[in-house]
Amino acid sequence: MDKQKIEFYPGPAGGWGALRSVKNTLLHHDIALKGAKTLLSANQPGGFDCPGCAWPDRNHASSFEFCENGAKAVAAEATARRAGPEFFARHSVTEMLAQSDFWLEDQGRLTHPLRYDAASDRYLPLEWDQAFALIAQQLQALPDPNQAIFYTSGRASNEAAFLYQLFVREYGTNNFPDCSNMCHEASGNGMRAQIGVGKGTVTLDDFEQADAIFIFGQNPGTNHPRMLGELRAAHKRGARIVSFNPLHERGLERFQDPQSKLEMATLGATPISTHYFQVRAGGDLAAVKGMMKHVLEQEAARGGVLDHAFIAEHTTGFEALAADLQAEDWALLAQESGLSEAQMRAAGEVYIGAGSSIVCWGMGITQHMHSVATVQMLVNLLLLRGNLGRPGAGACPVRGHSNVQGDRSMGIWEKPPAALLDRLEQVFGFAPPRAPGADTVEAIRLMLSGQGRVFFALGGNFAAAAPDSDATWRALRQCDLTVHVATKLNRSHLVHGREALILPCLGRTEIDSQAGGPQSVSVEDSMSMVHLSGGINPPASELLLSEPAIVARLAAATLPASRTRWLWLIEDYARIRDLIAQVFDDFHDFNARVATRGGFRLRNTASERVWNTASGKAGFMAHAVPRDTPVHRATARLPGQQVFSLMTMRSHDQYNTTVYGMDDRYRGVFGQRRVVFIHADDIRALGCKDGDWVDLLSAWDDGQERRIERFRLVAYDIPRGNIGAYYPETNPLVPLAATAIGAGTPTSKAVPVTLRAHTGIVG
Numbered sequence: 001m002d003k004q005k006i007e008f009y010p011g012p013a014g015g016w017g018a019l020r021s022v023k024n025t026l027l028h029h030d031i032a033l034k035g036a037k038t039l040l041s042a043n044q045p046g047g048f049d050c051p052g053c054a055w056p057d058r059n060h061a062s063s064f065e066f067c068e069n070g071a072k073a074v075a076a077e078a079t080a081r082r083a084g085p086e087f088f089a090r091h092s093v094t095e096m097l098a099q100s101d102f103w104l105e106d107q108g109r110l111t112h113p114l115r116y117d118a119a120s121d122r123y124l125p126l127e128w129d130q131a132f133a134l135i136a137q138q139l140q141a142l143p144d145p146n147q148a149i150f151y152t153s154g155r156a157s158n159e160a161a162f163l164y165q166l167f168v169r170e171y172g173t174n175n176f177p178d179c180s181n182m183c184h185e186a187s188g189n190g191m192r193a194q195i196g197v198g199k200g201t202v203t204l205d206d207f208e209q210a211d212a213i214f215i216f217g218q219n220p221g222t223n224h225p226r227m228l229g230e231l232r233a234a235h236k237r238g239a240r241i242v243s244f245n246p247l248h249e250r251g252l253e254r255f256q257d258p259q260s261k262l263e264m265a266t267l268g269a270t271p272i273s274t275h276y277f278q279v280r281a282g283g284d285l286a287a288v289k290g291m292m293k294h295v296l297e298q299e300a301a302r303g304g305v306l307d308h309a310f311i312a313e314h315t316t317g318f319e320a321l322a323a324d325l326q327a328e329d330w331a332l333l334a335q336e337s338g339l340s341e342a343q344m345r346a347a348g349e350v351y352i353g354a355g356s357s358i359v360c361w362g363m364g365i366t367q368h369m370h371s372v373a374t375v376q377m378l379v380n381l382l383l384l385r386g387n388l389g390r391p392g393a394g395a396c397p398v399r400g401h402s403n404v405q406g407d408r409s410m411g412i413w414e415k416p417p418a419a420l421l422d423r424l425e426q427v428f429g430f431a432p433p434r435a436p437g438a439d440t441v442e443a444i445r446l447m448l449s450g451q452g453r454v455f456f457a458l459g460g461n462f463a464a465a466a467p468d469s470d471a472t473w474r475a476l477r478q479c480d481l482t483v484h485v486a487t488k489l490n491r492s493h494l495v496h497g498r499e500a501l502i503l504p505c506l507g508r509t510e511i512d513s514q515a516g517g518p519q520s521v522s523v524e525d526s527m528s529m530v531h532l533s534g535g536i537n538p539p540a541s542e543l544l545l546s547e548p549a550i551v552a553r554l555a556a557a558t559l560p561a562s563r564t565r566w567l568w569l570i571e572d573y574a575r576i577r578d579l580i581a582q583v584f585d586d587f588h589d590f591n592a593r594v595a596t597r598g599g600f601r602l603r604n605t606a607s608e609r610v611w612n613t614a615s616g617k618a619g620f621m622a623h624a625v626p627r628d629t630p631v632h633r634a635t636a637r638l639p640g641q642q643v644f645s646l647m648t649m650r651s652h653d654q655y656n657t658t659v660y661g662m663d664d665r666y667r668g669v670f671g672q673r674r675v676v677f678i679h680a681d682d683i684r685a686l687g688c689k690d691g692d693w694v695d696l697l698s699a700w701d702d703g704q705e706r707r708i709e710r711f712r713l714v715a716y717d718i719p720r721g722n723i724g725a726y727y728p729e730t731n732p733l734v735p736l737a738a739t740a741i742g743a744g745t746p747t748s749k750a751v752p753v754t755l756r757a758h759t760g761i762v763g
């Protein structure tokens with residue numbers, strides 16, 4: 001384990017540090033040679049889609065694009081380590097629960113289907129057929145199919161996701177909580193109401209033509225490293241890059257491109273942001289209102305600023321928004337955004353000066369109570385100057401999991417549109433359930449109330465990723481049965497129901513052999529490009545099944561009267577794609593189109609200026625500056641106490657709940673994860689010193705104590721009143737009831753907390 005230290009990181013993002021980190025990862029997983037070959041096949045024609053993130057590739061066909069964190073994701077899957085039956089015989093569940101998340105996943109790939117044995121408190125191997133029979137029996141025994149819950153994480157392929165939603169709907173429920181509920185739900189809901197599509201409108205070509213790129217609440221240096229390549233190129237040709245972030249993230253400041261021999265040899269680097277605005281957490285809505293207020297004032301002063309023709313022909317609601325902005329008070333905007341009037345005007349001026357603009361955003365926007373309103377404010381900004389549906393312009397919500405967008409396209413959605421259900425009925429001859437199902441937070445409530453009895457997860461780590469860990473764990477432990485389809489051991493397998501199964505599956509890097517030969521699957525990236533992914537490594541164990549095969553065999557066992565030929569479908573995944581084409585018009589001629597080099601782009605009506613909204617136009621939407629957030633309320637409720645707004649976020653060495661290592665290199669944190677980033681003046685005001693140990697308590701008003709202990713204060717360049725710490729260690733603090741209005745997303749970027757000196761022993 002690395003030595004614990006906090007040390008300012010002087011270098012740019014990328015560069016030799018990234019190469020060194022990859023080398024260490026490959027050594028750790030004993031895959032130096034195989035790993036190199038595996039890495040070279042990521043995002044190549046005929047290779048697999050990188051399981052790292054949803055950022056697209058140039059035609060999915062370019063030369064190898066080096067990405068440190070993509071490499072780590074691939075290496076974690078291609079690891080030579082194995083967690084087989086001997087491992088599970090050695091360790092009881094109670095023993096494993098005491099281990100860290102890092103330790104659990106570090107045991108390697110799962111090799112056998114496993115069933116929990118209460119007598120020995122151990123997971124023991126069982127046959128696949130026994131596993132399917134057991135689940136089928138439990139599902140058939142439920143008096144109401146809505147007592148079963150089917151979670152999806154965003155790595156599942158289109159083929160697996162399509163079969164899964166088909167099976168679950170024929171079984172009889174729309175209970176489809178998914179990682180999207182915790183992620184970009186607000187982007188989809190906000191944009192759908194406003195411009196008629198819930199997806200980003202831009203392509204990589206637009207990044208080549210934009211005059212300005214605005215980046216809100218996103219840390220691409222860690223979470224979408226390949227995006228830095230686009231930003232670097234944009235900077236080099238003179239585009240303005242404007243970042244809004246409470247932290248000075250290194251990847252948004254400077255980048256040394258490992259692809260550039262010159263930069264690597266000379267230790268040169270390209271600056272990324274031309275403008276950096278250190279907005280307060282949750283202050284983006286106010287900041288964007290300030291920008292727009294400036295835009296309108298300049299229109300009045302000098303004219304030619306707004307795109308009047310676009311506004312007249314394509315939008316509704318302009319007058320109401322203009323009146324709202326005019327009435328807005330600069331002092332309030334400054335107080336809530338944490339930016340001065342001059343800064344908001346400066347950002348507005350960059351926007352006015354750009355012929356075409358792209359707005360990107362990530363979790364810093366979506367994981368707030370007012371996230372839907374904030375997303376709509378970002379789109380308002382674009383609409384003012386007609387920055388939608390023309391080259392170099394548009395909205396770019398940057399998705400997380402590599403196929404989270406595709407899973408939604410395939411119908412993994414607790415609120416399915418009627419048109420989808422009608423089509424399923426027509427094609428498959430069963431009556432799908434019409435009532436909406438439970439999202440992530442509702443699913444936890446359902447289990448807590450005793451109404452959710454069976455929890456099935458296609459990937460992910462629900463116990464660690466969901467909010468309010470104590471409530472989530474109680475919920476899972478109350479189930480009759482919990483089942484996890486997974487590649488590696490994680491916390492969710494240990495926080496289990498009365499009966500519990502772990503079903504080990506193939507990863508994306510592995511060869512998927514079915515009766516019809518080796519199979520490819522399809523995925524959709526953040527820019528709606530759909531392409532094939534085929535594994536190249538032999539499976540980690542002979543016993544692994546693919547995700548489509550697991551779903552199909554479970555469906556066949558559970559629904560003996562089904563008219564769908566489940567087992568025939570998985571002999572050749574092209575058959576599944578033919579069904580997808582029958583259900584979704586946008587996937588017409590799916591097999592032919594996906595077979596072309598680089599795949600195809602799904603139609604995006606907003607990017608054609610066709611508005612599938614109630615009014616038939618794009619809608620400006622006015623929203624008040626939020627003043628009633630959980631942090632505002634806690635501050636009012638606890639006079640005399642400093643209530644902080646905690647953002648829970650990712651370190652450089654993790655993929656969501658999968659912890660690869662203990663460093664967060666660009667933020668200067670090494671060998672540890674229990675840190676709290678906090679302003680030096682706030683440390684002093686608490687009567688503490690940099691490096692002191694504290695406990696964190698939620699300032700929530702339901703009478704329940706939520707506390708996590710022993711975190712080290714790290715003096716940091718962050719707005720006063722804001723603090724930052726890593727997810728998932730902080731999830732016990734996120735109250736279940738704190739969710740986004742209109743999206744249900746847990747508000748993981750603005751948790752109201754107070755700090756106390758840690759009085760226990762500090763090791």
Ligand SMILES: Nc1nc2c(c(=O)[nH]1)N[C@H]1C(S)=C(S)[C@@H](COP(=O)(O)OP(=O)(O)OC[C@H]3O[C@@H](n4cnc5c(=O)[nH]c(N)nc54)[C@H](O)[C@@H]3O)O[C@H]1N2
Nearest residue numbers: 069217218219223244281282362363364400401650655656
């Ligand atoms: N290597 C790696 N890649 C990943 C992931 C991973 O864990 N590791 N996760 C994947 C997934 S599922 C997702 S969703 C994405 C996540 O990618 P990001 O959206 O980058 O997610 P976070 O790390 O949560 O970082 C959020 C950023 O928002 C800032 N922020 C926090 N609150 C606010 C706010 O109120 N306003 C503004 N303007 N900024 C704020 C934080 O300082 C931080 O820079 O990445 C995907 N890619």
Ligand SMILES: Nc1nc2c(c(=O)[nH]1)N[C@H]1C(S)=C(S)[C@@H](COP(=O)(O)OP(=O)(O)OC[C@H]3O[C@@H](n4cnc5c(=O)[nH]c(N)nc54)[C@H](O)[C@@H]3O)O[C@H]1N2
Nearest residue numbers: 153179183459460461465485486488490648656657727748
């Ligand atoms: N406090 C806080 N909470 C958050 C967030 C936050 O920023 N702060 N972010 C939220 C976000 S954006 C997201 S997307 C969620 C993520 O929530 P999840 O998607 O549920 O979590 P992951 O950590 O991505 O899941 C990792 C597990 O997936 C399994 N896995 C990996 N590859 C495969 C595969 O190919 N197939 C299968 N079946 N399993 C596989 C492995 O067993 C691994 O342990 O967390 C959310 N929770």
Ligand SMILES: [Mo]
Nearest residue numbers: 179183400401
């Ligand atoms: Mo995500």
